[in-house]
Amino acid sequence: MDEKRAVEIRTRNLGVTFKDNQGRDVLALTNVNLEIYKGEFIALLGPSGCGKTTLLRCVADLQQPTEGDLHIQGMTPKEVRLQKKFGFVFQQPVLFDWRTVKKNVELPLEIMGYTKKERSELADEMLEMVGLKDFAKHYPKQLSGGMQQRANIARALGLKPDILLMDEPFSALDEFTKEKLHEDLLRIWRETNKTILFVTHSIQESVFLSDRVCVLSPHPGRLSAVVDIDLPRPRSLDMRDEPHFNELVAKVRNSFEGGSV
Amino acid sequence: MVAGSKRTPENVLPHLHQIIQAVFSGKKVSGDMTAIGLVLSSAGLTLFRALLGFVVGAVSGFILALLMKLSGFVEKLLFPYLMLIQLIPVLGLAPIILSVTGDINVSRVVIAGILSFYPVATNTLSGFKAVEKDKYDLMFVYASKPRELYTKVLIPSSLPYFFTGLKIAAPMAVTASILVDTLQGDGGLGCILSQSLKHAMSIYVFWIIVFVSALIGILSSKVIGWIEIGVSPWKRTGKRSRKVRT
Amino acid sequence: MAAVKKKIGRPKPLRQRIGENKSWQKASAIVLPLALGLLIVLIWQTELLHSWLDTDTFTLPLMDKIGSIMYDNSDKIWANAVDTLKVAGIGLAAGSLLGYLVAIFAALLPRLGQGSLYVIGAFASIPVVAMAPVLNNWTKDVSSDAAVRSMVSKILVVTLICAADMGLNAYRGLTEIKLYSEDMMSIYAAKKRVVLWKLRIPNSIPYVFTALKVSVPASIMTAIVSEYFAEKITGVGRQIRENIVLAQYSTAWAYIATACVIGILAYVLLMAAQTILLKRYH
Numbered sequence A: 001m002d003e004k005r006a007v008e009i010r011t012r013n014l015g016v017t018f019k020d021n022q023g024r025d026v027l028a029l030t031n032v033n034l035e036i037y038k039g040e041f042i043a044l045l046g047p048s049g050c051g052k053t054t055l056l057r058c059v060a061d062l063q064q065p066t067e068g069d070l071h072i073q074g075m076t077p078k079e080v081r082l083q084k085k086f087g088f089v090f091q092q093p094v095l096f097d098w099r100t101v102k103k104n105v106e107l108p109l110e111i112m113g114y115t116k117k118e119r120s121e122l123a124d125e126m127l128e129m130v131g132l133k134d135f136a137k138h139y140p141k142q143l144s145g146g147m148q149q150r151a152n153i154a155r156a157l158g159l160k161p162d163i164l165l166m167d168e169p170f171s172a173l174d175e176f177t178k179e180k181l182h183e184d185l186l187r188i189w190r191e192t193n194k195t196i197l198f199v200t201h202s203i204q205e206s207v208f209l210s211d212r213v214c215v216l217s218p219h220p221g222r223l224s225a226v227v228d229i230d231l232p233r234p235r236s237l238d239m240r241d242e243p244h245f246n247e248l249v250a251k252v253r254n255s256f257e258g259g260s261v
Numbered sequence B: 001m002v003a004g005s006k007r008t009p010e011n012v013l014p015h016l017h018q019i020i021q022a023v024f025s026g027k028k029v030s031g032d033m034t035a036i037g038l039v040l041s042s043a044g045l046t047l048f049r050a051l052l053g054f055v056v057g058a059v060s061g062f063i064l065a066l067l068m069k070l071s072g073f074v075e076k077l078l079f080p081y082l083m084l085i086q087l088i089p090v091l092g093l094a095p096i097i098l099s100v101t102g103d104i105n106v107s108r109v110v111i112a113g114i115l116s117f118y119p120v121a122t123n124t125l126s127g128f129k130a131v132e133k134d135k136y137d138l139m140f141v142y143a144s145k146p147r148e149l150y151t152k153v154l155i156p157s158s159l160p161y162f163f164t165g166l167k168i169a170a171p172m173a174v175t176a177s178i179l180v181d182t183l184q185g186d187g188g189l190g191c192i193l194s195q196s197l198k199h200a201m202s203i204y205v206f207w208i209i210v211f212v213s214a215l216i217g218i219l220s221s222k223v224i225g226w227i228e229i230g231v232s233p234w235k236r237t238g239k240r241s242r243k244v245r246t
Numbered sequence C: 001m002a003a004v005k006k007k008i009g010r011p012k013p014l015r016q017r018i019g020e021n022k023s024w025q026k027a028s029a030i031v032l033p034l035a036l037g038l039l040i041v042l043i044w045q046t047e048l049l050h051s052w053l054d055t056d057t058f059t060l061p062l063m064d065k066i067g068s069i070m071y072d073n074s075d076k077i078w079a080n081a082v083d084t085l086k087v088a089g090i091g092l093a094a095g096s097l098l099g100y101l102v103a104i105f106a107a108l109l110p111r112l113g114q115g116s117l118y119v120i121g122a123f124a125s126i127p128v129v130a131m132a133p134v135l136n137n138w139t140k141d142v143s144s145d146a147a148v149r150s151m152v153s154k155i156l157v158v159t160l161i162c163a164a165d166m167g168l169n170a171y172r173g174l175t176e177i178k179l180y181s182e183d184m185m186s187i188y189a190a191k192k193r194v195v196l197w198k199l200r201i202p203n204s205i206p207y208v209f210t211a212l213k214v215s216v217p218a219s220i221m222t223a224i225v226s227e228y229f230a231e232k233i234t235g236v237g238r239q240i241r242e243n244i245v246l247a248q249y250s251t252a253w254a255y256i257a258t259a260c261v262i263g264i265l266a267y268v269l270l271m272a273a274q275t276i277l278l279k280r281y282h
Helices: A052-059 A077-082 A101-112 A116-130 A145-158 A175-192 A203-209 A237-241 A243-254 B016-024 B035-070 B072-087 B090-101 B104-129 B133-141 B146-183 B189-197 B203-231 B233-240 C002-009 C022-045 C048-053 C063-072 C074-108 C110-124 C128-138 C146-175 C181-187 C192-229 C236-245 C249-281
Strands: A007-019 A025-037 A041-045 A067-072 A086-089 A163-167 A195-200 A212-217 A222-228 B028-030
Touching: A007 A052, A007 A195, A025 A052, A025 A067, A025 A195, A025 A222, A041 A052, A041 A203, A052 A067, A052 A163, A052 A195, A067 A077, A086 A145, A086 B133, A101 A116, A101 A145, A101 B146, A116 A145, A116 A175, A145 A163, A145 A175, A175 A203, A175 A237, A195 A203, A203 A237, A203 A243, A222 A243, A237 A243, B016 B035, B016 B203, B035 B072, B035 B104, B035 B146, B035 B189, B035 B203, B072 B104, B072 C022, B072 C249, B090 B104, B090 B146, B090 C192, B090 C236, B090 C249, B104 B146, B133 B146, B146 B189, B146 B203, B146 C128, B189 B203, B189 C128, B203 B233, B203 C128, C022 C048, C022 C063, C063 C074, C063 C249, C074 C110, C074 C146, C074 C192, C074 C236, C074 C249, C110 C146, C128 C146, C128 C192, C146 C192, C181 C192, C192 C236, C192 C249, C236 C249
Parallel strands: A041 A195, A041 A212, A086 A163, A163 A195
Antiparallel strands: A007 A025, A007 A067, A212 A222
C-alpha cells in the first residue's frame, strides 16, 4: 500500500456494547483499530456474530460506538451522513414497490433536492452503469433478485457518494448472478474511484474483490487480522483458478482466531 | 320447506323468476314508481347518505392512524379506546344516537362514520407499523427530513393496508345507512323495506331489496378494490407481465 | 446465530432512546388512557358533554343514574342479556363450525368447495337488516312457540354472518402452508387425511383466531340488530329500542351499557382462550 495515500476512515479503540433481550451487556465489537485509505476496496469478513455489520453501521451512523472513536475525513459519521456522502446497499434490495426502478434510483436525489431534469439524467446514467437501462419503467416486483440488487446499487451510486457501504449485498443471490455482479461492481469501482466497505461472510468473495481483507472474529467481536490482497487489477474471474489466489484464501482462512470457523 | 308452508309463498321465498318478473314489471307500486324504479332511487339515496359517513369515517380514521404514528403520546392515549370501540355494538346503538342527535341524517353520518372509522384506523396503523427497519435505515443514511420519511415511505407503504380497511368499512357503512333508514320514514332502502314488510306495498319490493342490498354490499368493496388498482399502477403489472431475468 | 447478530446489529433509532425511561414508558400506556377515561367521566357528569351535544340529562342520563337503574333492574337486564348471549353464542358456534367445515371441503375439493365459499360469502354480504326479516319468515313453521321460532331465526342470522368470516379465514389457514411442508408430506406418501390432520388443521389454528377476533364482536352486533326485527320482544338490543320508543331513556342507556359490557367481556374471554391455546401450539 502506498503510505502517502489519504486516510478516509480511521477508528481508534472502537467498541460497541449493547443490551440483549434479557438486559445483559453484550460486547458486539471491541478494540477495533483500522485505517482505511481513500479509494480503497475493503472487505469486512467474518462469521455471524463477529460484529462486521455493527462496524459498518457505526460508519454509517446507524449505530453509536460505546467506546473509542471513529472519524471519516476528519469528521464524525453524523456530519458525514448529513453531508450525504454515504451510499448504502443492504442485504435485501430495499426497493419501494410503488416506484418504478428509475423512480427508486431517483429517491435519494429527491431528498437532496436535485431538479427533475438532473434527477432523470443521473438516474439514467446510473441505470446504464448497472445495465438496467431498458428496465427503467419496470416496477421492482417485475425484476429478478439480481436485477433488484443492481437497482439497489444504482440507487446507492446516484448521489455520487464518497463512500459506498455494502452489507452482504450479494449473499441472497445465486452463484452465476453473483459472479456477474462482482465484475460489474469492480468495473463501477474502477470508473468512480470510491472507497468501498464490503461486508461478507464469503472468503472467496472477499479475496476476489478487495484490496485488503479485515478478518473479524466473534465472542467478542474483534479485528483479528488484516490481510493485503496483492492480486493485480483489473481482476478477472479466471484469476480465481491461480495458485496465488488460493494461497491468499488459505492465508485469510488461517487468520481467524480460535482455529477453524 | 317452502312447499310445506301454510303462508303465501311470496312471503317465504318466491321463485327467482317471480322476482325477476317483478324487476321488469311496469306496474306502479307506489305513486308513479315501478318496483325497480322505487328500489333503485331509494338505493341511490341510501348509498349517497352512506357515502358521506364513510368518507368522514375513513378520513378521520386515516388521520388518527397518522397522529398515532407521529406521536407515541397520542398512540398510548387512544389505542385502548380504538380497541374498545370495535367491541361496542355500534349498530345496536342507532336508536339512541338518533335520540341524542335528534337528526336522522346526523345520526346516519355518525353511525356509518364510527363503523368505517375503526377498520380504517386499525389497518392503516398496522400498515405504518409494517414498514421494514431497512427502509428507515435507508432514509436515515440519506439524512432525509422527517416529512420526507412520511411522504416518501410511510404513507405510500400504508396505502394497501388503508385500502383493506376501506374494503371492510364500505359494506358496513351501507348496512348502517339501511338500518338508520328503518328508524324514520324519509325514504331510502331501509324505509321502503319496512313498508313492504308491513304489506304497505308489493312484497316483491322486499325481495328486490334483499338482492339489491346484497349486491350493493359486495359492489361497495369491489369498487374500493378497483379504485385501489386505479391509484396504484405497480399493482397492475404484477400478474400480467412476466418476471424478467438477468 | 444469524438471528442473534441481527438483534445485535439493529438497535432502536437514537431518537427513541433519548430521554427514554423504561418504567415511565410502561406506566404511561396505562396511566394516559385512564386519565382520558376520567376526563370523559368528568365531562359527562358535569353535563359539559350535554351542552356540547345540545342534549339534556333526560336523553343522555348521568352515569350514576344509569348505574342505579342497572342495579335496580338487574334481574330483568340479566334475563335479556342471557337471551342475547344465547343467540350470539350459539350462532357464533354454529356459524364458525359451518364455515370451518366448508373451508375443509374447499381445501380438499377445490373445484366444488370454492364455489360453496362464494355462496356463504354472498349470504354474509346481505345486510343484517334485510336478512333478519327473511329468516323470520322462513322459521315461522319451526315451532308454534313464538319465543322458540324467533330465537331460531336470530341464531340463523348470526350463523350466516359468522360462517363466511370463518370460512374464508380457515380456508387460508388450511391452504397457505409453509413452503415445502406439503412437498415433504407427499414424499412420505401421506394420505390426504393425514395431511389434513397433521398439517392443514394445525396450520389453520391462528387463522381461526383471526376470524374469531372479527366474528365475536360481529356476532353480538348481529344478535342485537336481528332482535330489532324478531317476533318476540326480548334481548338487550330490542330493549334498547323498546325503551326509546317508550321514552324511557335511562333504561335504554342501562341496556346500552350492558351491550358494551357483553362485547368487551366476550373479547376478553377470546383473548384469554387464544393465549392459552396458542401457547401450547406454537
